[in-house]
Amino acid sequence: MAENTDKMVIDGVELTGIWKEFLPSRILYEDVTTEFLDEVKKLPGGATIAKCYQCGTCTGGCTLPDFVDKFNPRRFIDLVRRGHYDILVNENKDLVWKCVSCQRCTHRCPRGVNTQEVVRAIAKFLEDRKVFGKLTNDEAFDEVFMGEVIEDGRIDEVKIVKDFYSKTGRLKDMMRADQLSLGFKMLTSGRIKLFGGKIKDWKKVSQRLKEELQ
Amino acid sequence: MKIGYFPGCSLKGMARAYDESTKIVAESFGIDLLEVDDFNCCGALEAKGSNEKLSYMLPARVMDSAKGRFHVDAVVTPCNGCYHSLLRTNAAMNENADAKGSVIKFLKDVGYGTYEGDIDVRHFLELFYNEVGPEKIKASVKKSLKGLKVASYYGCLYERPKTITKTGYKSKRDDSENPHFQDDLLKATGAEIVEFQAAASCCGGAHALQDESLSATLSAAILSAAKEAGADVLALPCPLCGAALDIKQPEIIKAHGEKAKLPVVYFTQLIGLSIGKSPKELKLTDPISNPMKVLKAKGLV
Structure with missing residues (x-):
C-alpha cells in the first residue's frame, strides 16, 4: 500500500482522508501480537502463523468445507490472532482437529504460511488447554505412534491399531467379525509378521531420542 | 547414479505388494536400488505434530544411513508419506541453521554423521517417469x-x-x-x-x-x-x-x-x-x- 496517504485521486475524484476507510487493510503485520498468537508460534509447526494476510486462498481450496460444515482455516488463524479465545473454543474446537493434512492450503499460500502445520498447532494449543475434557483421538494416536517409533524404530501396523483402540477404550471395535476376518487374511497371506524386523543398534538411537524429548 | 531405496514401514507390512512390484519393475528396466535395510520410520505426520526436532532427526537418520553406507546420490521412496517427511527435512536443513545444527549433532552421536541435507529425495513414480519413461x-x-x-x-x-x-x-x-x-x-x-x-x-x-x-x-x-x-x-x-x-x-x-x-x-x-x-x-x-x-x-x- 502507498506510503504517501495524504493525497489520492482515483478517476478524477480526490479521496484525501477517506480512502483508507473504504480500503480497510486486512493485513495484520508481524509485530501485531497477542498472548495466543505468541503461544501458537512456539508450538510445533506454528512459527509462520503471523505471516498470514487473510486472503482466504487456503480455505478456498480446502478439502473439508464440502464435507465438514463451517471448517475454515482462515478463520481459525484470524481468531487466534485477534485473541478471540471464546469463539475459538465454543464454535471451532470440534472443527480444527478435523484437518486431514492434504496440504493444498500450504501448497497454494502466497505468503509462505505453513497452513496445515499451523492448523495442527492451533488444535494442539486447544489440547494443551484441556478444552476437550478428555484425551483426543489425535493426541492418543500421536502418543501411541511416537512411543512405538522411539522404542522400536519402526511401526508395526497391527500393534499401532491395537494400542490406539486400547488407549481410546474401543478394543471391542477391533474384535468385530469383519475386522477379525481382515486380520486373518493379512496373517495367512504373510502381510502381518508376528516377529517384525529389528534395527541393529536402535537402542542407542532410542536413548538419544528420549533425551531430546526431556 | 547410485540410488538408495527407502521402502518405509508400510511396504514391509500390509503394502508388501507395492514393495515387491516396485523392485520388479525397477530391476526390469535397469534401475539399481540399494535398499537402506536398517531404515527407521520417517515419523509421518505424528512426529511433526509432536516435536519439531524429532521430526527432522528421524528422516535424517535414514538419509545418513543411505549416504554413510552406500554413498548414494539420491534416495528414492515409493511412499507419499515418507517422501514428504524426507523432503521436509531437507528443506529445514537447507533453510534453518538451527535445525541443521541439531540434526547434524544427532547424526554424529548415533550414526555416520555424514548427512547435511545434501542428498536429492525422489518419489519412485517421478524417478521411473524420468529415468525410464x-x-x-x-x-x-x-x-x-x-x-x-x-x-x-x-x-x-x-x-x-x-x-x-x-x-x-x-x-x-x-x-x-x-x-x-x-x-x-x-x-x-x-x-x-x-x-x-x-x-x-x-x-x-x-x-x-x-x-x-x-x-x-x-x-x-x-x-x-x-x-x-x-x-x-x-x-x-x-x-x-x-x-x-x-x-x-x-x-x-x-x-x-x-x-x-x-x-x-x-x-x-x-x-x-x-x-x-x-x-x-x-x-x-x-x-x-x-x-x-x-x-x-x-x-x-
Missing part, C-alpha cells in the same frame, strides 16, 4: 493392457506442498495441480486412462483411525468418482492411500454402498503385468478389493 515401457510391453480402464489417482503428498517439493524450481517434478506422470506411464501399457476429477484429492487416510467416518466419506468420494468415470480399477503410487482406499474398502462400502466398490492396485503392479510378470510375483491377489476378478474377466491374467 513411457517410450521404454511401450517398447517392453509383452501383454498390452488394452481394454482396461484405469482411474489414475495420486494422493496428496506426491507433489504438495511446493514449499518443500520445490515444484517449478526442480524441472523433473510433476505438475503439482494436474499431475500426469502416472497417466503417461500407464497409457504406455495400453491401458485406457479415464477422465477423473478426483486424481489429486485427499483420501482422508491421515485420519483413517482418528476420524473414521470422515475418512471413509472422503475415500468413498474418490472411489465413486472413479467408478462413475467408468474405471475398472484405480491405480495409485502411495501405500497410505492404499490402506485407506483398499484395506478400508469393506467398511467404506458398508457406510456408502456399492458405488464405492472398486478394485485398487499399485501402478507398479500394472506396469509389471504389461511387461509379462506374473500376478503371483506382483502380488495381485493381495488387495482386499480383489483386482484379480476384473483382470481375469478382461483376459489379462
Whole structure:
C-alpha cells in the first residue's frame, strides 16, 4: 500500500482522508501480537502463523468445507490472532482437529504460511488447554505412534491399531467379525509378521531420542 | 547414479505388494536400488505434530544411513508419506541453521554423521517417469493392457506442498495441480486412462483411525468418482492411500454402498503385468478389493 496517504485521486475524484476507510487493510503485520498468537508460534509447526494476510486462498481450496460444515482455516488463524479465545473454543474446537493434512492450503499460500502445520498447532494449543475434557483421538494416536517409533524404530501396523483402540477404550471395535476376518487374511497371506524386523543398534538411537524429548 | 531405496514401514507390512512390484519393475528396466535395510520410520505426520526436532532427526537418520553406507546420490521412496517427511527435512536443513545444527549433532552421536541435507529425495513414480519413461515401457510391453480402464489417482503428498517439493524450481517434478506422470506411464501399457476429477484429492487416510467416518466419506468420494468415470480399477503410487482406499474398502462400502466398490492396485503392479510378470510375483491377489476378478474377466491374467 502507498506510503504517501495524504493525497489520492482515483478517476478524477480526490479521496484525501477517506480512502483508507473504504480500503480497510486486512493485513495484520508481524509485530501485531497477542498472548495466543505468541503461544501458537512456539508450538510445533506454528512459527509462520503471523505471516498470514487473510486472503482466504487456503480455505478456498480446502478439502473439508464440502464435507465438514463451517471448517475454515482462515478463520481459525484470524481468531487466534485477534485473541478471540471464546469463539475459538465454543464454535471451532470440534472443527480444527478435523484437518486431514492434504496440504493444498500450504501448497497454494502466497505468503509462505505453513497452513496445515499451523492448523495442527492451533488444535494442539486447544489440547494443551484441556478444552476437550478428555484425551483426543489425535493426541492418543500421536502418543501411541511416537512411543512405538522411539522404542522400536519402526511401526508395526497391527500393534499401532491395537494400542490406539486400547488407549481410546474401543478394543471391542477391533474384535468385530469383519475386522477379525481382515486380520486373518493379512496373517495367512504373510502381510502381518508376528516377529517384525529389528534395527541393529536402535537402542542407542532410542536413548538419544528420549533425551531430546526431556 | 547410485540410488538408495527407502521402502518405509508400510511396504514391509500390509503394502508388501507395492514393495515387491516396485523392485520388479525397477530391476526390469535397469534401475539399481540399494535398499537402506536398517531404515527407521520417517515419523509421518505424528512426529511433526509432536516435536519439531524429532521430526527432522528421524528422516535424517535414514538419509545418513543411505549416504554413510552406500554413498548414494539420491534416495528414492515409493511412499507419499515418507517422501514428504524426507523432503521436509531437507528443506529445514537447507533453510534453518538451527535445525541443521541439531540434526547434524544427532547424526554424529548415533550414526555416520555424514548427512547435511545434501542428498536429492525422489518419489519412485517421478524417478521411473524420468529415468525410464513411457517410450521404454511401450517398447517392453509383452501383454498390452488394452481394454482396461484405469482411474489414475495420486494422493496428496506426491507433489504438495511446493514449499518443500520445490515444484517449478526442480524441472523433473510433476505438475503439482494436474499431475500426469502416472497417466503417461500407464497409457504406455495400453491401458485406457479415464477422465477423473478426483486424481489429486485427499483420501482422508491421515485420519483413517482418528476420524473414521470422515475418512471413509472422503475415500468413498474418490472411489465413486472413479467408478462413475467408468474405471475398472484405480491405480495409485502411495501405500497410505492404499490402506485407506483398499484395506478400508469393506467398511467404506458398508457406510456408502456399492458405488464405492472398486478394485485398487499399485501402478507398479500394472506396469509389471504389461511387461509379462506374473500376478503371483506382483502380488495381485493381495488387495482386499480383489483386482484379480476384473483382470481375469478382461483376459489379462
